[in-house]
Amino acid sequence: MTRTHRFQWSAILPVVALVLASCGGSSTGGTASSVSANTAGAGPSFKPLCTPQSGKSYKVALIIAQGGLGDQSYNDLAYSGFQKAKNDFPIIGRVIQSADIVSQGQAIVQEAGQANFDLVIDLEFSTYDAVKSVAPQFPKTQWMTPNFTSVAPNDTGYLFNEQDGSYLAGELAAQVTQDSSIPGITPSKTIGVIGGIKAVGIDKFLVGYVQGAHAIDPNLKVLVNYSNAFGDPAKGKQLADAMFQQGANVVYQVAGGTGTGVIQAAQSANKYAIGVDSDQDAIAPGHVLTSMIKRTDFAVYDSINRLVCGKLKGGDTVNLGLKEGAVGLSPMKFTKSIIPSKYLDRVNADQQKIIDGQIKVWNTITQGNPPWFTS
Amino acid sequence: MSGIVAETGIPVAGQETIAPPRALRLLRPLQLSGPFVIALLVGAVVLFASGRDAIGTYWLLAQQSLGGTTEIANTLVAATPILLTGLATAVAFRSGIFNVGVEGSLYVGAFAAAWAGFTLKGLAGPLLIVVAVLLAAAAGALWALVPGVLRARWRVDEVVTTLMLNYVAILLTSWLVNYYFLAPDIANSMSPMIAKQARLGSLLPPSQLSIAFVVALLVTGLYAYFFSRTRIGYELRMTGLNPRFARAVGINLGGAVLIAFAISGFLGGVAGGFQILGVNYRFIDHFSPGYGFTGIAVALLGRGHPIGIVLAALFFGALSSGGAMIQLFSDIPLDLINILQGTVMIFAVIELSRLPFVKRWLRHA
Numbered sequence: 001m002t003r004t005h006r007f008q009w010s011a012i013l014p015v016v017a018l019v020l021a022s023c024g025g026s027s028t029g030g031t032a033s034s035v036s037a038n039t040a041g042a043g044p045s046f047k048p049l050c051t052p053q054s055g056k057s058y059k060v061a062l063i064i065a066q067g068g069l070g071d072q073s074y075n076d077l078a079y080s081g082f083q084k085a086k087n088d089f090p091i092i093g094r095v096i097q098s099a100d101i102v103s104q105g106q107a108i109v110q111e112a113g114q115a116n117f118d119l120v121i122d123l124e125f126s127t128y129d130a131v132k133s134v135a136p137q138f139p140k141t142q143w144m145t146p147n148f149t150s151v152a153p154n155d156t157g158y159l160f161n162e163q164d165g166s167y168l169a170g171e172l173a174a175q176v177t178q179d180s181s182i183p184g185i186t187p188s189k190t191i192g193v194i195g196g197i198k199a200v201g202i203d204k205f206l207v208g209y210v211q212g213a214h215a216i217d218p219n220l221k222v223l224v225n226y227s228n229a230f231g232d233p234a235k236g237k238q239l240a241d242a243m244f245q246q247g248a249n250v251v252y253q254v255a256g257g258t259g260t261g262v263i264q265a266a267q268s269a270n271k272y273a274i275g276v277d278s279d280q281d282a283i284a285p286g287h288v289l290t291s292m293i294k295r296t297d298f299a300v301y302d303s304i305n306r307l308v309c310g311k312l313k314g315g316d317t318v319n320l321g322l323k324e325g326a327v328g329l330s331p332m333k334f335t336k337s338i339i340p341s342k343y344l345d346r347v348n349a350d351q352q353k354i355i356d357g358q359i360k361v362w363n364t365i366t367q368g369n370p371p372w373f374t375s
Numbered sequence: 376m377s378g379i380v381a382e383t384g385i386p387v388a389g390q391e392t393i394a395p396p397r398a399l400r401l402l403r404p405l406q407l408s409g410p411f412v413i414a415l416l417v418g419a420v421v422l423f424a425s426g427r428d429a430i431g432t433y434w435l436l437a438q439q440s441l442g443g444t445t446e447i448a449n450t451l452v453a454a455t456p457i458l459l460t461g462l463a464t465a466v467a468f469r470s471g472i473f474n475v476g477v478e479g480s481l482y483v484g485a486f487a488a489a490w491a492g493f494t495l496k497g498l499a500g501p502l503l504i505v506v507a508v509l510l511a512a513a514a515g516a517l518w519a520l521v522p523g524v525l526r527a528r529w530r531v532d533e534v535v536t537t538l539m540l541n542y543v544a545i546l547l548t549s550w551l552v553n554y555y556f557l558a559p560d561i562a563n564s565m566s567p568m569i570a571k572q573a574r575l576g577s578l579l580p581p582s583q584l585s586i587a588f589v590v591a592l593l594v595t596g597l598y599a600y601f602f603s604r605t606r607i608g609y610e611l612r613m614t615g616l617n618p619r620f621a622r623a624v625g626i627n628l629g630g631a632v633l634i635a636f637a638i639s640g641f642l643g644g645v646a647g648g649f650q651i652l653g654v655n656y657r658f659i660d661h662f663s664p665g666y667g668f669t670g671i672a673v674a675l676l677g678r679g680h681p682i683g684i685v686l687a688a689l690f691f692g693a694l695s696s697g698g699a700m701i702q703l704f705s706d707i708p709l710d711l712i713n714i715l716q717g718t719v720m721i722f723a724v725i726e727l728s729r730l731p732f733v734k735r736w737l738r739h740a
Contacts, residue, residue, distance in 0.1 A: 061703060066661070097709040098699040099664040100453070103654045107449045108699055110581050114445075115703050125563050126659055134581075197557060229553045230564055231660075 044298040044325035046084050050309035057090040058118040060304055063108060064097045065123040073278055074296060078123055078146070081297030085304040106130040113138030119307045120144070121300055131155060142312050144303040146296055154314035156306075158299040159365070161321030163208030164354050165292040165328050166252070167361045168347050169274050170212025172290060172329070173250040174220050175343040176272065182338055184270040185249050192223040192243035194262055196230045196255035204364045205254040205276070205292070207373050211362055214372075215350070223248055227258045236261025244269045250289055252276070263288055272335075279330045289339075291330040298326045323355045410676065410722035411690065417718045421711060432707055439704070440697030448582035449700070452654065454692025456481070456663075458591045459646035460670025461677065461684045462598050463639045469602060469679050470635035471615035476522060476537025477643040478667025479544030480515035484644025486548040487514035488651045489658035490556070492569025500572035507573060508648045515644015516637045518544060523636030527629040541667065549660045556658070564660035575653040587649035592685070594642065599681040611635055643667060672720045691716065 062082045064075050079095065086093045096112075098104050105127030112120045113134055121144040122131055128151055135143045135152035143155035150157040173191045180187045193209050195202040210222045223243050227235045236258035240251045244265065251266065252274040253259035259276060260283065266273035267284040275281065275291030282288075299320060306312035320326035329347070332339065353359040362370050419429040440450045460477045467474035491507035498506060522540060525531035549564070558567045575585035601608040613621040614631040622628055646666060655662060669691055676690075677683030698712030 094703050094706070096699060096702045098695075099709070099713075100695060100699070102659050102662045103456075103650065103664075104449075104453065104696065104699050106583055106654075107452065107696065108703075110445075111449075111700050112703055117703075126565060126655075129568075129656070137581075199559070228557075229550075231549070232553075 043328075044295050044320075046081075046088070046298070046301050048088050048309070049305050049311065052090050052308050054090075057092055058304075058308060059094070059116065060085075060091045060119045060307070061094045061096055061112050061117050061121065062300070063105075063112070063120065063122045063124055063127070064095060064101070065125065066101055068097055068099075069095075075123060077278060077296045078121075078300045079297075081295075081300035082121070082304075084297070085301045089304060089308045091304060091308070102126050106134070109134045113141050117141050119304065119312070121146075121303060142307060142314050144300075144312075146299050149317045150315055152314070156303060156312060156314050157317035158303065159317055159319050160294045160299075160327050161319055161361075161363070162292065162294060162327055163204050163211075163361045163363055164322045165294075166205045166208030166254075167212035167215075167354065167359075168322075168329055168351055169252055169290060169292045170209035170214075170222075171216050171347050171350060172339070172343060173209075173252065173272075173274060174213040174216035175346065176289060176339065177220075177249040178217070179340065179343075181340070184272070186247070188247040188249060189217065189219060190221045190223065190247040190249070192225070192240070192246075192248040192251040194236065194239050194243075194251060194253050194255050194258070195224070195226045196258060197228055198226050200364045200368075202226075202254055203369060203373070205252075207362050207364050207370060209252055210373060211370075212350075215359075216346075227255045229258055230256035232258045233261030233264065237265040240265035240273070241269065244271050250274060252292075275330070281330050281332065281334055285334040286338075289335055290332050293328060293330055295320070295326045298324065321355075322351055410719050413722045414715050414718035418711060418715045421714055427707070432701075432705065432711075435705060435707075436694075436697045436701050439700040440693035444579060445582050446697070446700070448579045448584040449696040450689065450693045451588050452583050452585075452692075453696040454688045455588045455591050455653070456646045456650050456666040457669045457673050457691055458588075458685060458688035459594065459642055459649070460666050461673030461688050462591075462594055462670075463642035463646065464667075464670045464674040465677070465679045465684055466598065466611075466642065467635050467639040468674055469615050470611040470631060471618060472526070472632060472635050472639075473534045474519065474522070474537050474636060474639045475534060475671060476519060476540050476667070477639060477646075477670050478663065478665065479537070479541040480518045480640040480643030481647035481650075481663060481667050482541075482544040482548045483518045483647070484511035484515035485647030485651050485662070486551060486658050487511045487644070488648035489566050489569060492573040492652065493556075493567045493657070496570040498572075503570065503573045504575065504652060507569075507652055508645060511644045511648025511651075512641045513644065515647065516641040519636045519640020519643065520633065523633050523640075526636070527632040545661065548658065552658055552660050558657070566658040568657045569651065573652055574656055575649070583654050585649075585653040587653045590645075590649070594645075595681050595685055598684075607634060643670075646670075676719070690719070 067075055069075050069079055082093060085091065096108055098108065101124050105124055109122065109127055109130045119142045123146065128145055128148055131143055131145060132151040135155050139154055141154065143152060144158065145151060145155055146158045148157050149159065176182055177185065177191050178187050178189065179185055191213060193206050195206050206224060213220050213222050223246060225239050227239055229235055236253065236255060240262040243251050250272045251262055253262035254276050263273045263275065263280065263284050267287040272287055272289040275288050277294050279293055280288055280291045303312060322328055350359060354361060422429040422432055439446055441447055460481060463477045464474065488507040488511040491503065491510050495503055495506060522533045522536035525536055526533045552566050553564050556566045558565050575587055578584045602612055610626045611631050611634065613626060614628060618628055651658060673684055673687040673691060676687035694712055694716055698709065701707055702709065
């Protein structure tokens, strides 16, 4: 009898450990560390558009995407914008996390409408079908869908002009790749870019990059490839290695998690990568030339700002770009000292020209692919 | 909980042929509810320590999981996949097999159902749904048969193989969706939507409660019937209780192992298929938060008993659904819900009747 018992215990404990381990894996830390994403230029200004009406408070919900808080990326960045807004405006802010956000998305969106929120900011892309059908049922609630167009009359989409920031990245890469004075550069007329998949939302970055590079030198060769995966660093490294072997000195990654492989490849080949979305310069200091940053935190803040000031109407899409400081190049903390300042001057001058409308960067979302971009 | 105990720790129904002493019968409800009570107490301490109102929080949690039709429906939706994975796990455990690979079957099943949903668009609704669920079940069963054959034929330890095959299944489906079945023009790792007619309708709009939950309950009934009334069920039970005895009375052990794996994987696949057809409507990379692993906890907590499994699944479903919704109304972090869940799991496997002071109390009763 005793023997049976003992066997049973020893058998069951590892299973319990497994269960607990799986739980630990699926839930990430609740308190997010703030991600600071300082941009090269001015950066966006987090300023209230108005003096909030006294005595009125607004209920705002922030639905966290898959990956959860603590991802050091998209969610944390959005959360930091939410926190800033909480300090500046009279809002009751609720942060909704779920390990099962993908399956509970529709129920959460429904419940948020039911609970009379003034604004629901939904970071989880897979729930936008639900927002599309649920939002019209709750006309008093405003909705916000970042990185997507408006899906309902009371939903405001937020898009970033990533093509503009990518144009500047292309200009910088095109100049750096031809300069032997920069460590690790074997002068060539070749640079590269790796997209996650062939889709207009990704080609938007790629086309801007190619256009920027050709503005510096029309004879420059831009190698283009797609990893067909957003979470495959090994593939990213492989593709980047191939590009470095073909003479590229700089490779821009627009491929999410695959991109860390691109950065690793740059480090081991003593070349340069360009990061995307958040400031990735610190991943391999000195080997990430710059990062093309997207300020999701500003989009979150801006939507709350507009709500409080009565300027969030819904049904349209806000475009954020260089002018707002919502996209742009990183401060280049580790590479600024090795890049000749005349190159940076050119980039800064053209940044102003884009803002002033003197340079028009191709937008694949509205214009389709340009004739000169074939891949 | 005295008497013969299966190797897996799950007592087998009908094992207590000698009527247990009265005190023990009194203890049973205490034993089953013990983990929950202790977990709630631990949670209350955490809440209190972080300066929050424990009773108010629990009240809100109860309201958000059981306080209305929609809330109850959401709880049932959350309970559906873990009820099925719980049953899948329990079938294996009662047969003496540590299948911790239900998560893998769930993934391949989910992918198979999604594939049917977005490929076989010409089929009529009910037919397409049946085909998709059967494909999901077949995929899940075949997946589970890999470690099944290894165990039956070469006695390869199934804990290692099933656990590892989970990752293979997750990465395999991830690869398939990213490289071959990506929805066009979407920069996220998800397949195209399944055909409209393949979606399970809602029994209680606006929730996503569907026929899937009803089927899961029916499967629970079949599970009870299978182990108590069928010959194969009896053979599996005997294999689980005492393999040597089972072999001595002429049960084909290898065959029993294969059957147990196949049924377990079948149910895991069905769980995945229903999640796609009833809730997600497309395959999304890494969509499961660990339904298969929660299923292990559900099977253990329910002690392999059909009603126990249903109650455990409902409890975890309520915690999951209520735990998400509660955040709309208070600043309770998700971590508290995770603490409650973890504490229940720990205490679920401690058999209270073995604790010295409970034993003493029993003797006096």
